[in-house]
Amino acid sequence: MTAFLPLESAGSARPCRTSWLGVVRQSCYRVGMAFRVRTKQSSKDRVPVVEPGEAIIYERYGEEKTVAVNPNDFHRLAQLEVELDEISASDHISLDDLALEGLLDEARPKQPIEDAAQIEAILGL
Amino acid sequence: MSARLPTGRLAGTVRWAIAPFAPAPPFRIYAAGREPYELNDAEQLLNASRGGGDAEFTYLISAKARPVLILTEPERSEWDEVLAVRLRRLSAITDLQQQERIRQHEEPLFFHLDPKRFRLPEESAVLIPALVPIGIGAIGTAGPLGELNENEMRLVGERLIRHFDFDIRSLLERRIRELSRRRQR
Numbered sequence: 001m002t003a004f005l006p007l008e009s010a011g012s013a014r015p016c017r018t019s020w021l022g023v024v025r026q027s028c029y030r031v032g033m034a035f036r037v038r039t040k041q042s043s044k045d046r047v048p049v050v051e052p053g054e055a056i057i058y059e060r061y062g063e064e065k066t067v068a069v070n071p072n073d074f075h076r077l078a079q080l081e082v083e084l085d086e087i088s089a090s091d092h093i094s095l096d097d098l099a100l101e102g103l104l105d106e107a108r109p110k111q112p113i114e115d116a117a118q119i120e121a122i123l124g125l
Numbered sequence: 126m127s128a129r130l131p132t133g134r135l136a137g138t139v140r141w142a143i144a145p146f147a148p149a150p151p152f153r154i155y156a157a158g159r160e161p162y163e164l165n166d167a168e169q170l171l172n173a174s175r176g177g178g179d180a181e182f183t184y185l186i187s188a189k190a191r192p193v194l195i196l197t198e199p200e201r202s203e204w205d206e207v208l209a210v211r212l213r214r215l216s217a218i219t220d221l222q223q224q225e226r227i228r229q230h231e232e233p234l235f236f237h238l239d240p241k242r243f244r245l246p247e248e249s250a251v252l253i254p255a256l257v258p259i260g261i262g263a264i265g266t267a268g269p270l271g272e273l274n275e276n277e278m279r280l281v282g283e284r285l286i287r288h289f290d291f292d293i294r295s296l297l298e299r300r301i302r303e304l305s306r307r308r309q310r
Binding site: 083086087088091094095100103104107109110111112113114115116119122123124125 | 154155156157158159162164169170173178180181182183200201203204206296300301303304307308
């Protein structure tokens with residue numbers, strides 16, 4: 001079966017179910033990770049020719065085993081992953097001394113009033 | 126005697142903790158030697174502060190020992206508080222189809238925790254809207270009941286942003302501009 005995959009189908013913690021011209025994503029997690037690439041001689045395996053924009057999904061017992069894509073598409077996807085990693089890198093704003101001082105002052109209890117007479121006076125009880 | 130504290134990484138782990146409920150009317154104010162004062166109107170308490178005073182009371186609030194998913198790591202030793210999110214037991218959801226939808230990750234306000242990976246008393250899911258701050262001293266020291274991986278935490282983060290509708294437009298814009306600049310180089 002040949003299907004054209006949207007980019008968001010890449011990777012899953014649970015198996016993705018792929019249908020003709022689309023991916024059923026409800027059980028899939030988006031996984032952002034760079035590809036680990038192994039190079040093999042094509043003469044060693046029976047490798048299909050895949051046109052640009054096409055993906056061939058090999059299934060076994062209803063589960064996706066392997067996807068073959070055109071090398072240009074693969075490198076485009078790999079580059080997208082690298083760029084996605086770059087733009088989603090942590091932009092954490094560290095807790096500096098000024099903010100820490102504010103937290104300790106504003107978000108920690110100090111001397112709560114627990115004297116009944118004082119409470120009644122303040123709250124007009 | 127100082128409190129025993131949990132060790133190891135906290136963010137991404139599910140642990141037992143004492144999780145407080147948000148103050149809500151009737152507000153119960155502790156007073157030494159007598160029954161707590163009970164006030165139904167927040168305005169009465171707010172007015173005491175609006176008048177320029179800085180009165181601080183001991184509010185009696187409820188809390189519950191429960192497993193939570195911890196979202197953040199304590200960044201400074203001086204500030205011992207983390208953000209967590211409460212869990213929902215699946216057995217509390219009477220509709221079996223809804224339970225199954227949660228298991229299949231079809232309910233975006235829940236994040237199912239696989240019982241094979243999380244040693245929880247019952248099968249549970251993270252309840253995305255149920256954020257709660259927790260003091261580190263209120264987290265159990267017995268270690269995590271399980272841990273979400275980086276990708277799963279990324280999904281939880283995405284769902285939090287979407288649910289609470291945090292406006293990240295300017296952040297996205299800046300990142301896209303940075304990416305565009307990199308590509309032009």
